[in-house]
Amino acid sequence: MLLAALLAANLPAHGASGPWQQTDTVEGRLIAAVEGTGEGAGTLDRVPLGLHLKMKPGWKTYWRSPGDAGLPPQVSWDGSGNLAGTDFRWPAPHRFTLFGIETxxxxGEVVFPITARPAQAGQPLDLKASVDLLVCSDICVPQHLDLTLQVPAGPAASSGADANLIARFASYVPGDGTASGLGIESVRTSGKGLEVAATAREPFVDPDVFVENAAGAVFGAPSVAFADGNRRITVTLPSSGQPVPLDGLPMTLTLVDGARSLETVATVNAGGGVSQGLGGVPGLIAILGFALIGGLLLNLMPCVLPVLSLKLLSVVGHGGSAPRDIRAGFLASAAGILFSFMVLAGAAIALKLTGSAVGWGIQFQQPLFLVFMVVLVTGFAANLWGLFEIPLPRAIADAALGGHHGGGHHGGGQHSTSLGGHFATGALATLLATPCSAPFLGTAVGFALARGPLEILAVFAALGLGLALPYLLVAAFPALAARLPRPGRWMLVLRRILGGTLALTGVWLLTVLAVQVSPAAALAVGALMATLVLVLAIRKRLPGRARVAGGALAAVLALAAFGLPMALDRHASQAAAAIDGRWTPFDKAAIREQVAAGRTVFVDVTADWCITCQANKKLVLTRGTVAERLFGSGIVPMRADWTRPDDRISSYLAEHGRYGIPFNIVYGPGAPDGVALPELLTEAAVLAALDRAR
Known part of the structure; x- marks a missing residue:
């Protein structure tokens, strides 16, 4: 009995909690909401943790955006065992005002909820956290804590008091407003600064609004006007620094009222225009307009240019056709675009609901998707070269075209009557558009992916409608295509040329695959595709059953291509693209250090699969005055390569309300929160941002 009592006295009071480490101003520890990493069906692929801090009376530490002064806590997990990564969340902050300085x-006490991702689910977690934080009272003192925590293997039972503590502070992390009953109706600029209109299910008591990513704009303490039984407020945040243009700039707003809070991304229309806000109908209509224009502009982006060959052939193939057939073909292409955007919206919703990273064009980070695209464009090219045809059965074609098969419109062969071919053309245009970002598109996609399923569906539908507008225009006025020359032998030459452009698209996709997996894998896939084309060419000359065998061999070659990335993959650190020696690898923590030292930091978030990024690089960033400034003294050019999935970069983009690339932002003493640049860079825009940040 004595031995049992001694053992019990030495057991920790909570299931899985680390020891406290204490300084003169703060003490901290790591805690877990579970006693083990799970076993059997209850194995955890996500382990809920918390960074528990207690400040001595009169001392405080900072939020992720500290305001006019301060630094947020930084945590490094180097040396941890069985840890693949972590997700760090921020409870809603408090405002501290001292001598007109807003922080x-x-x-008192705060717990930062953390989700740990074990490298091997069900195995013990051996966590080592190196925590750097700034703690301030009348003076500010940097503090360093080395914290440890071991979560053993075993049942993932609740750890009692620690689990409740983590859950309590997790409830303070701002959500989308559904649970808290909060909503932001509009955001606009006024002569005084920024005005935010908000509503609440229950009356407001002590509301506050925090603004992030406002291109260096500085706002003072807010004033609040109450209305509608204190269920509606207008918060005015006065400008306290040099005026900064906010037109079209996405910013993150955090609305706090006691224990309830809301976080949303909004875009301000300077000059009093109503911006988008959570649940705001005028704002949603404005964003849908942005999405429509952005989708239309995608037709002019370099990502979509390779599929121009299919568009051109589709138009030429309608020459001399009956208006009814022309309208059906172009409506089928538009339907392919809209259907594909709905599929993308569904995928985005599914990823968001599962807590995965979501963004515009992230499917190009997946090697299997790249192989699929290579096989697809190879098939389209082979079809244009006449190596194979997949005609619709006559009955289906008659039903699709309403039984109308006029004499002249068959001159282009079965391709011109295949609605499936036109539908596939629209789908391919959508897939090739996703690695590009156009003006207005970034704002629309950022709004959608920061919202719920309905907003995502609405914005993606508007994007698809914008991309499909040229097709719908011809469908509305079929005489535009009917006046073209009738199809003839000259089209055979055109088809070969346009097939060559799609083959070049396949080569570009292979170069991206070479970066993500390995050059050997890309060369192997390319060799398989060349063999596939050769087999189709030989098959065309074979009789009967031999032709069927040739088709089967081509299908086997296409399927074999999907196994090569897994067979020839290499470690991610080896597969990452080599960064130009003039660029510094992305390090978010280093940005504030460089700015504090008086330097300007230019961040370029890019990827090898992003054609707009490559265009910005070639046309602006690496030439002329911009290159001289970027790679001169006093400026730190920092590159974040998103070619392969990277949680650090995904989180960084989300913090700025961006879910697609390119994304460029400049930090400096004059703009510590950064000056965001448009998707399409110009020399004047980059130089102006560098000057403002300096």
């Missing part, structure tokens, strides 16, 4: 953070 945001926490005093």
């Amino acid at each position: 945001f953070g926490y005093d």
Whole structure:
């Protein structure tokens, strides 16, 4: 009995909690909401943790955006065992005002909820956290804590008091407003600064609004006007620094009222225009307009240019056709675009609901998707070269075209009557458009992916409608295509040329695959595709059953291509593209250090599969005055390569309300929160941002 009592006295009070480490101003520890990493069907692929801090009376630490002064806590997990990564969440902050200086953070006690992703689910976690934080009272003192925590293997039972503590502070992390009953109706600029109109299910008591990513704009303490039984407020944040143009700039707004809070991304129309806000109908209509224009502009982006060959052939193939057939073909292409955007919207919703990273064009980070695209464009090219045809059965074609098969419109062969071919053309245009970002598109996609399923569906539908507008225009006025020359032998030459452009698209996709997996894998896939084309060419000359065998061999070659990335993959650190020696690898923590030292930091978030990024690089960033400034003294050019999935970069983009690339932002003493640049860079825009940040 004595031995049992001694053992019990030495057991920790909570299931899985690390020891406290204490300084003169703060003490901290790591805690877990579970006693083990799970076993059997209850094995955890996500382990809920918390960074528990207690400040001494009169001391405070800072939020992710500290305000006019301060630094947010930084955590490094180097040396941890069985840890693949972590997701760090921020409870809603408090405002501290001292001598007109506005800072945001926490005093007393705070727990930062953390989700740990074990490298091997069900195995023990051996966590080592190196925590750097700034703690301030009348003076500010940097503090360093080395914290440890071991979560053993075993049942994932609740750890009692620690689990409740993590859950309590997790409830303070701002959500989309559904649970808290909060909503932001509009955001607009006024002569005084920024005005935010908000509503609440229950009356407001002590509301506050925090603004992030406002291109260096500085706002003072807010004033609040109450209305409608305190269920509606207008928060005015006065400008306290040099005026900064906010037109079209996405910013993150955090609305806090006691224990309830809301976080949303909004875009301000300077000059009093109503911006988008959570649940705001005028704002949603404006964003849908942005999405429509962005989708239309995608037709002019370099990502979509390779599929121009299919569009051109489709138009030429309608020459001399009956208006009814022309309208059916172009409506089928538009339907392919809209259907594909709905599939993308569904995938985005599914990823968002599962907590995965979501963004515009992230499917190009997946090697299997790249192989699929290579096989697809190879098939389209082979079809244009006349190596194979997949005609619709006559009955289906008659039903699709309403039984109308006029004499002249068959001159282009079965291709011109295949609605499936036109539908596939629209789908391919959508897939090739996703690695590009156009003006207005980034704002629309950022709004959608920061919202719920309905907003995602609405915005993606508007994007698809914009991309499909040229097709719908010809469908509405079929005489535009009917006046073209009738199809003839000259089209055979055109088809060969346009097939060559799609083959070049396949080569570009292979170069991206070479970066993500390995050059050997890309060469092997390319060799298989060349063999596939050769087999189809030989098959065309074979009789009967031999032709069927040739088709089967081509299908086997296409399927074999999907196994090569897995067979020839290499470690991610080896597969990452080599960064130009003039660029510094992305390090978010280093940005503030460089700015504090008086330097300007230019961040370029890019990827090898992003054609717009490559165009910005070739036309602006690596030439002329911009290159001289970027790679001169006093400026740190920092590159974040998103070619392969990277949680650090995904989180960084989301913090700025961006879910697609390119994304460029400039930090400096004059703009510590950054000056975001448009998707399409110009020399004047880059130089102006560098000057403002300096």
